[in-house]
Amino acid sequence: MAKWYIKNVALKGVTGTVPNNPIKSADLPIFTRDEADTFDATVGIKNRYWAEDGVCASDMCVDAAERLIAGLGWEKESIDVLIFASVTGDYKTPPTSGILQYRLGFPSTCFVLDAPMGCCGCMYTINIAGNLLSAGTAKRAILLVGDTAARMGSIHDKSRLPLFGDSGIAMALEYDPTAEDIIVDMKTQGEGYAALMTPHGGYRHPVTPESFIEKDFGNGIIRAPKDALINGMDVFSFAITRPPKSMKEMLEEEKLDKDKDIDYFLIHQANKLIVDRLVKKMKLDPQKVPYNLQEFGNLGGASIPMIMTSEIAEDLQNKPLTLMCSAFGLGLTWGTMVLKTKPMFVLPVNKI
Structure with missing residues (x-):
């Protein structure tokens, strides 16, 4: 079992940034007014923020990081x-994390890493950075999670386009011998990779003229091989079976009562149908399950920390x-995390 008990590490702060471009x-x-109303009622996503051309996830992450670091009073x-x-880095190469180290003015001794893990991105970063800090050799980490996922797909694809919003979040982790263990359980079902993917554009299927030829799949789904796709039924079936099983296992193994011991369940905001x-x-x-998808849509890996920022900041x-977090997505991957926090620094969501 891929389960970690991360010792001596505390979450010290979190904030998020979205583009100042709301889209109802x-x-x-792609929607008639009646279709939009039905979508709002069933899927639960009434608004989302989309980045203008030329604005990258890294730009929103820089804004979030600068504000968080200043608020914490940390020296860079x-x-x-x-x-x-x-999954929307600045370039195919080099890694965007190196560019961010430069833009943020972090020292050359700073360990950097890109983790293109989609909707489990928050959990992966906490797990990786937490284990790096746990021994005390490294003391502080800034975790940046964000995507401009809306532009990855076809503008004619009703199955995908309305779901996603763009954002960037920053979290601060610090070595803290008084911190409670962060418990992370990660799982992977690689055979399901085709349920969430972009068929062309990598080295298995490089971009060719065929990559831009759109096909009508019916039901308002029109896309080309260069566009990201969602196999809705496969994803729905995966999301309502594997993650809840993982959450139940975590509760049982850690002897936690879901009604007495957990203050909030932070569930990846894929859509209202899945979360419900x-x-x-x-x-x-x-009352223990905050939602923010009605305002932000599916934010991928930034979903859970954005709930912290927008819904439970006070x-x-x-x-x-005591938080139990559940994320699921690309890979297919899913994970459950128990995070016990002390009072921390939280900034409101910024719009740029």
């Missing part, structure tokens, strides 16, 4: 680790909390 479902040319020379989790089904299967108290700032 009714604004999308003290940052030992920088991890950037995104997970809440029902797990028999969770709805509690995170003022009292200790």
Whole structure:
């Protein structure tokens, strides 16, 4: 079992940034007004923020990181680790994390890493950086997670286009011998990779003229091989089976009572249908399951930290909390994390 107990590491702060470009479902040319209303009611995503051309996920992450570091009062020379989790890096090469080290003015001794893990990006970065900090050799880490996922797909694809928003978040981890263990359980089902993928553009299938030829798959799904795709039924089936099983296992193994011991369940905001089904299967108290997809859409790996920023900031700032986080997506990968926090620094979502 890929399960880690990360010792001596605390989450010290979090914030997020979105483009100042809100897009209502009714604004999308692929929808009639009735279709937009139905989408809002069933999928639950009424608004999302899309980056203008030329704005990258790294730009939003820089804004979030600069504000968070200033708010924490950290010297940039003290940052030992920088991890950037995104499937929309600045370039195919070099890694964007190196560019971010330069843009943010971190020291050359800073360990950098790109982690293109999609919707599990937050959990992967915490797991990797947490294990790097745990021994105390490295003391501070800045984790940046974000995507401009909206532009990855076809503008004619009703199955994908309305789901995604763009954002960048920053989290701060620090070596802290008084911190409670961060427990992370990660799993992978690689045979399901084709359910969420971009067929052309890598080295298995480089871009050719064929990559731009659109095909009509019916039901408002029109895309070309260069466009990211979602096999909706496969993803839905995966999301409502594997993640809740993992959450139940975590509760049982760690002897946690979901009603008494967990303050909030932070579930990846894929869509309302999936999150509602997970809440029902797990028999969770709805008051403990914050949603923000109605405002931001599916933010991929930034989804869970953005919930911290937009929905539970006051509690995170003022009292200790026990959080259970569940993420699932590309790979196919999924994970469950138990995170016990002390009062931390949280900044409101910024729009740039």
